[in-house]
Amino acid sequence: MRKLLVIAYPYPPMPSIGASRWAAMAKWLRRAGHEVTVLTTSGFGSLPGDSDDGVVRSPDLIADPRLRRLTRRPDLPEPGGPVGVDKPAPSLFTRVLVPDIYVATWVPGAVRAARRLLRESHYDCVITTSPWESGHLVALGLGGDRPAWVADFRDSWCFEPWREPFPTRPQRALDRMLERQVVERADGVVAVHGVLAEDFARRLGVQAAHVPNGWDPDLDVAAEDADAPELDPRKLSLVHTGKLWGGWGRTPAALFEALGRLRAERPDLPERLELVVAGRLDTEEKRLLDAAGLEDLVRHTGVIPRASAIALQRRADLLLLLTSRRLSWEAPGKLFEYLAADRPILCLAEGNEAARIVAETGTGVTVAPDDAGAIAASVKEALSGEVAGRYAPRGLDRYVYPAPAEAMVAEVERAIAQRGRRATA
16 A cells, blocks of 8 residues: 655635546545545635545645735635636736746645655655646655656646647746656656647657546435526426636537527527526626527526536436537546436537547537537437437446546556666666
8 A cells, every 4th residue: 555645736625626636536545545645725725624634735825815905816715605706817827927826826835845744754656736737846846855756637738738828938938848847757647638648658758647537426425415406397408517618718609609590490499498507607708698698598507516516417408518629638527527427418529538538438429619500400409309319328437436546556656666767777
């Protein structure tokens, strides 16, 4: 059994699907007998079981009320509390610091906390994970006598980045240099998406393992007991949980156009179909949703607890997954919740990881996210029952825990062996 130090910025109670990967992974690693310490931010508060679960929270300036007022950011939500309407982040957060704002607000304190933990106890392996990319820099700050290191990439860094490019050439060069240092200095590299693993091998000459996200079956009980918004049994319920829009080019514009076309063709459509959106909207997204003129077809429930979102998914007739044209590696975390919901998926994706997984598992239909005509045709097939009739799930085991944790353990062992080879070289 191994003693592991996981460095993860997104971790509960942060209200983000990004916090789910290592919340589940750490739990299942512990069940397999491994000792896991998680070093994360204190910015979103703490949980009562932190000390028992080995969770260490280091200070984060992002939670400082004075800084948030200065940058006109909304207050952070209280643990378990509601999440308000967000506002676009100021350029200080997205256009100045490389690779992201947390390199200044959290990483220095996290490096100190990680060094203290390593002084106090022996760890077999350090695992850093993104988002955000600055989390990997904590391991770079540990020096040459650190344990084995696995760098776990949930999103891409420089290959098809989910964020806009930095405005200056020196910033972009620094960003590429930091990525290369992390990938080359880590003793093992893991990618949530197969496309990312292929990119590391092709572009940087580093072999990376594909360890996908997965569904945590422990959430089944929570979903069974959770309250969720009621769905109209007279209508086909097309449900989307989480954010519809994304700064990386994800937009529901073609979907809204398709619904508008269908309503023009079928005046009774509002009596037969409802798109239910459960998730956070920022101010611009709310304006766009209001401007779409689909009030009789689209219902926004606001933010609901994760357990309620999962319960809502399982009551839907059809689940909506929306991805970007820009990112071939994109497979949103909610896809793995959808796979476990036992409902067909309308996957607005083409040529990316999400489309591959849905097709491979027989869990839905895929259509280009910007093709309004094809989307309208797929919605028609859903209304006629054809989409549900083709639902034939298969090969889901690798996307359900403990399988991802078992795959991660294999990569930890490879990293420990690689660290030993480097030490003796």
